[in-house]
Amino acid sequence: MTTDLLVVGAGIAGLACACAAADAGLRVTVLEAQAHAGGRAASWNDPTTGTRVDIGPHVVSTEHRNYLSLLRRLGTDGQLTWQRAPLITLLDARGTLRMPSRRWLPPLHGLPMLPGALSRLSLADALSHTRLAWAAARTDEQALRELDAEDALAWLRGHGVRPHAIDWFWRSAVLALLNVRLEQCSAAAAMRVFRLMLGRSGWHFGFPRTGLADLVVPGCTGAVLRSGGRLLHGARVRRLLAGPQGPQAVETADGHRLAATRIVLALPPQALAEVVGASDVPALQPLATRAGYFRPAPYLSTYLWFDRPIGSERFWARAWSPQGLNTDFYDLSHIRPALHGKPSLVACNAIGPQVREDWDDARIVEQSVEEVAQFAPATRQARVLHARVHRIAQAIPQPRPGSEQLRPPVATALPRLWIAGDWTDTAVPCSMESAARSGALAAEAVLAELGRPRRLAIDPPETRGLVALLRR
Ligand SMILES: Cc1cc2nc3c(=O)[nH]c(=O)nc-3n(C[C@H](O)[C@H](O)[C@H](O)COP(=O)(O)OP(=O)(O)OC[C@H]3O[C@@H](n4cnc5c(N)ncnc54)[C@H](O)[C@@H]3O)c2cc1C
CATH class of the missing domain: 1.10.405 (Guanine Nucleotide Dissociation Inhibitor; domain 1)
Incomplete structure (x- = not known):
């Protein structure tokens, strides 16, 4: 099967790019290493309860312009619960602040x-x-x-x-x-x-009313299929085959080769470093080295199924403390219509340096319940019917000193080879918004190379009001 464009990686970046290219009439092949698409914004059914859960709870903001534009294109923008007030509810040692x-x-x-x-x-x-x-x-x-x-x-x-x-x-x-x-x-x-x-x-925050991946994966997959393309799961790319004139093919971990002369690598930095590093193309080695600088920020996302409602708050955050585990908490029974009126299902995130790699699940659950109870005292009367801890190696690449200058652009040293991903140079923090913007930028580059330039990416937000006057 011939393909106009090969996209490697079916996270938000790869899917956004593939969808835009398919919308422009290109026949796109998407290769995804995992058995399901979505990447770091994936969702699945919890094996015990059957509840749709995400890799970890996510928030969207009104500043997620490219991500929201993708949802509008897919008709899923109505699948967000927006919270206009308060902006955030914060718990610290002195109590609650709205x-x-x-x-x-x-x-x-x-x-x-x-x-x-x-x-x-x-x-x-x-x-x-x-x-x-x-x-x-x-x-x-x-x-x-x-x-x-x-x-x-x-x-x-x-x-x-x-x-x-x-x-x-x-x-x-x-x-x-x-x-x-x-x-x-x-x-x-x-x-x-x-x-x-x-x-x-x-600006304010919104939360998916359904599985996070369901906002993006079915719609993008449908667009790719309708334009004659395909999405292959379980297809881990091992290396890129290329010459100075551009890419020729990719080789998968099981030894298959797929020919393609137009490729977007929509991969996290570590995977990109491997695929490009194994390519034996000298011009690409600086990109592999650059990608190798990025270090993952891990997460622990814990889901707690309670036997009763524990409060009325949708979303709250705990101020940083050296002993704290979780940072942000979401009661999905107040977010997802399918769970309204049901006992609380609380999801929480322990971020980066707060992740305790050496704690077992039981200890993480115990600490998480305690932290929920500190905000919602009714938790002390509730029983946890079921709990699940998701250990996530990387939520985003760490924005450590030096990394902003190293975020690479969409174009690479080879013609017709582009990259996308939250960590690329989008001028927004690594996030679903950055991933969606990078996918749009990559699709723009592909269409420009085909002689069909089109504006797809939305500019990052800029300052306004008196602050904008000072900037000028
Ligand atoms: C728990 C958690 C909470 C988060 N919270 C938020 C939030 O609140 N708001 C927000 O905006 N963002 C949040 N993020 C970050 C956000 O999810 C990511 O920035 C975004 O999903 C990254 O998308 P991506 O397409 O760039 O990369 P990825 O999602 O990593 O996609 C890359 C894809 O490539 C595949 N792949 C890897 N190697 C290969 C290979 N060799 N061959 C083929 N395929 C390969 C992967 O399986 C993956 O599907 C959170 C992330 C996590 C995990």
């Missing part, structure tokens, strides 16, 4: 959050962000990349942010949003997030 989100002129939208923040921080702590806010307002995406060599802790201290503000706000925010410790985070990655918090208002 942070509002207002669509006010940036940065004035921060004012309604001040009373909550000032119940935890002194005025001096809050004001210690002045220099940082000034710098963030005046920078842009290109300029912030110059901070990449520095770590976020040194960057905050260098701007005079006080230690208590660092411990209370920054440690939690960087862990939750970028999945690393402050001292291991690129200052460029932290600055990117901070300038958008400062310069954009009204």
Whole structure:
């Protein structure tokens, strides 16, 4: 079977690319190593209860522009439960805080959050962000990349942010949003997030009302099949066969060769380093080396089936503490219509440095139940009917110092060979949004090479209001 485009990897990046190419009439072959598509946004039925569960709970934000555009294309954008207020419910050592989100002129939208923040921080702590806010307002995406060599802790201290503000706000925010410790985070990655918090208002979170993968996998697969293409599962690519003129084929782990002269490798960095590293094409070795720099941020996602409702909150987060395990919690009985009125099913994430590799499942479940109970005391009367711990080697590649400069573009050193994936240079943090944007960028590159240029990717969000005036 001939193919116009071979896409390796059926995560969001590969599927977004394949769907856009199929929409443009290309016959696309997608190769996926696993038995199911979805990658790090996969879903399956829990073997004991049959409940649809995700690899781990995910949130979408109103700033996931490319991801939401993909859902609109697939007709699944209505399958999200949006939470306009509060922006977030936070549990820390002093109790619960509900942070509002207002669509006010940036940065004035921060004012309604001040009373909550000032119940935890002194005025001096809050004001210690002045220099940082000034710098963030005046920078842009290109300029912030110059901070990449520095770590976020040194960057905050260098701007005079006080230690208590660092411990209370920054440690939690960087862990939750970028999945690393402050001292291991690129200052460029932290600055990117901070300038958008400062310069954009009204954004809020949404949650899948069904399996996360079900928002993307069936629709993209259908588009590929309808345009005469195919999606092959259990097809692990071992190496790329290529010459200086471009790719020729891929070889799978079981020795099959699939000829293709137009290939998108939509793989995580470690897999890309292997496939490209084994290709024996000297021009591609710098890309393999670059990909080899990225280190995984692991997750533990724990699902707890309770025998009764334990509260009314949909979603809450725990402030960082050295002893804490989980960061974010989701009661799916308040998110998924199919579970409404049923006992609570709580999913929670332990992120990166908080993951305790040496704990067995029983200990993780016990600690997770305790942390749920600290937020929702009714949990102490509830029984856990069933629990499941998902151990995930990589949620995203760590944005450590130096990594922002190394995120590679879609184009490679070879003609007709492109890459995609959340970790590529999309100018947004590694996420489903970055993956969707990279897939759109790769599809744009493919269509441009075919002489049919088309605009598919949506630009990353930019600062607004008074913050935008300062930037200009
Ligand atoms: C628990 C968890 C929570 C998360 N929370 C959020 C969140 O709240 N919001 C958010 O936006 N993002 C979140 N993320 C991150 C998000 O899921 C990822 O950024 C995104 O799914 C990455 O998509 P991708 O297509 O770039 O890569 P992947 O999903 O990794 O896709 C790559 C695909 O390639 C396949 N593959 C690998 N090697 C080969 C090979 N040799 N041959 C063939 N196929 C191969 C893999 O099996 C996989 O299907 C979370 C991730 C996890 C795991």
